[in-house]
Amino acid sequence: MSERFFRLILGVTLWIALIFSAYYETMTPIYAYAGFLLFEGITNWRITLLINRLRFGPLQKNKEQTIETRWIEKIDSERALRIILAVLVMISFTVLPDVMWFLPWFFSGMLILAGTTNICPMVMFLKWSGMK
């Protein structure tokens, strides 16, 4: 599974979770969503990696690579994306729900768009900042 397709799934899931939580006046889907993203981001046990590992076997790491890199260059941009998404969604719902209510909806739209076009501004920015 590609990251691109997973982004599409994340966007649609967030969209559905937002509608569900609004109509049923429950925050559970949002919390679950944020929790899932945090789990993936912190542990790096990402669905995409797990599926690919099941399909194609473990990744071959280049052990001979000895070039020292900066700390930011060691961070995976996909992991960072998940953590940032989770944090911002939680903040928008818990801290400033009336001010930042649009942020989850915006994320949802952008994730769907990133899934369809394979162009994700957040990942682009993270990679520009030095992440791998």
Next chain:
Amino acid sequence: MPDSYGIKPNLASKWNGSIAIKITAVTIWAILVLAFTITIPFISTFEESSEKEHSWQQHKIEKLIQELTDNNSDKQQFDNQINQIISTTDIQYLEIETDSSILIYGSSNSENHTLLSNIKSASTNHAVRLEFPSISRAALLLRVKIGSVIVGFSFVFSLFLFWLNKKIIHKPFEEIINFTQKVSHGANSLRLNTNRGDEFGMVSKFLNQMLDTIETNQQALKKANKELVDEIKNREEALAASQQKSAFLANMSHEIRTPLSSIIGYSERVRFDKAKNEDDEKRMLDIILQNGNHLLHLLNDILDLSKVEANKLEIEKTSFSIIKVAEHARRLLLERAFEKNLKLEVNYSLPIPEKIFNDPIRTKQIILNLAGNAIRFTDYGSVSIDISYEPTDDMLIIDVKDSGIGMTEEEQRNLFKPFSQVDVSISRRFGGTGLGLTISKRLAELMQGDIVAQSVKDIGSRFTCSIKANHDSDTGAYITQLSAKDLSIPEYQKPVGDIKLQCNILLVEDTIEIQELIKAYLEDYGVNIDTASNGKQGVEMATKNNYDLVLMDIQMPVMNGKQAIKTLRKLKYSGPVIALTADALTEHKNEYRNLGFNETLAKPIIINDLISSVQHYILPKLPETITPENNQDIINTNTGTAEPFSKNSEINKVIFEENNKDDILHDLKIKYLNQLPAYVNKIKLSISSGNLQQAQAVLHQLKGISGSLGFQELTNMAAETSEHLDSGEIDNASKKIELIEERYLNKPFLSA
């Protein structure tokens, strides 16, 4: 191939990298941001306005209740008014509590209550309780609606936008990409449609211009490259030719030095009397003569080759018998074959045309070259020359086969190239210049034929020469059976001393050695010879004295031969002049003929050629008195067979009837009759040119010799002709000469 350029054949099927996708994504980002930016203040305004609306509705209800209470309206009227106002507002639940009763309108939903107010009037003791829908709930639902609509709309709009971008931007790009891809694969003749007026049209136009320029440059480059390749090829060929010429010169040096060594060495030995005896001296002189002839042959080959290279080799077509040419060649080759103990055969596949029309001398040269090579490179076995005729192509086939050393395929490839010998060591072992085949092939081509070689190393070689026979199949005769006559050829004419050229010749030659040599040659034949050492002296002597013939060198000091002949002809000198020159190329011969020379003889002077030429211009003098010595020579010559004549003819009487009586003069008479045409021709030429004095002189000779040999009738006819000339009766003289021709000429008496 396309992957190497990062180009896919159809980009529409690939989301990545499509410019339409990128433009769509960026546009939708902007739309999303814009939509939420607009929506946020709208939601805030919605909450505030909802609160105000509820306050205003509450105020309106309170005022209505107050009015209804104050007016003591009945219950029915009160209910109608209240229900009407509920239906036009957001009020969901209205409860009016008085002292006596509680009036309830709508249904209560405490979870959704956003406002609960108790109105206690001062004048009336009642309380009003209002319930409105929750504003925060409404705002939340509004956010959900707006968010869903924005996201959904963005998604749908992105599809539309992508389709639009694909049509407007991607498609022209795709056309350009496919075009450049095809061009990069070599379709340089393709051009883009430039009808569009936008940037794509401009790009297409400039791409087309760029391709035109590239094509023009490519053509120029191709031309330059071709010229460069040709130049390199020419240089390589020139280098190879130079190397071959160097090798050739080295070989020539060997070829020339070897016979020269013999000539110089044996000449010195003869000069200093080192010969053991007379036979040894003759042997040395034979070696000198043989090596001199070899050098002459070599020189002729080089001259022929220079003609080949200059494309000036010419052939002179005439009708001839191929059998006689082949037999002559065999006779010349027999000695060499005999020396090497080889069997030499000439086979004819009959029928063969009796006469073919081509160059006999060059044909013989080809046969001598091919068969000479075959003998040279064969140590054991045989050499055969097979002659046949191919009527379908009208080609004469000369097939020369040998059992010699043969050649490899590599060696055969360079066989006909000038200056290329198969192997220098082989040429040194077997001799030869290596030019014969080149010349022969060129000669065969000039005679509308070719030479093809087949060879197997250590087995033998086969050279097949074909030349155009130019034989008329309808009227031309064929030889279907060989006879002795077909195979007979004229004997090699050795210089014999039985003909005395009693005449006066002027030799103009600056080289003393050549003067002495030619003088010695001619004096053997009874010629009185005067010499001049330059052209000026020669002109003076020729005009002062009455010479029968002038032999003149071309390159001389003071005045050269060309200037001398010009001067002589300007002075109306009409006698024959033969040029002696080392420049024996055809164009030189033509030049000398145009200057006024009657003939050109090439140096080195060959005695036979010299005597033949002199004989052509000078009437031979038969010995006036027959001595026992020259009688013996005459007796020893071949008697031959004369053709039958009428019994009454003088020839029959003199030759046959008196043959037994006077055997000693028989051969002399025949020889005289053979030379009679020359006498008659000279008389006719002299008469036609108005030189009656010379004609009389020849007639005088004719009378004397004819009388001495017993031809009385001929003597009388010559005397009568002379008398006619004396009396100026040219016509009668001519008729008499015609009579002589009729009776005595055109009767072949060649004894050998």
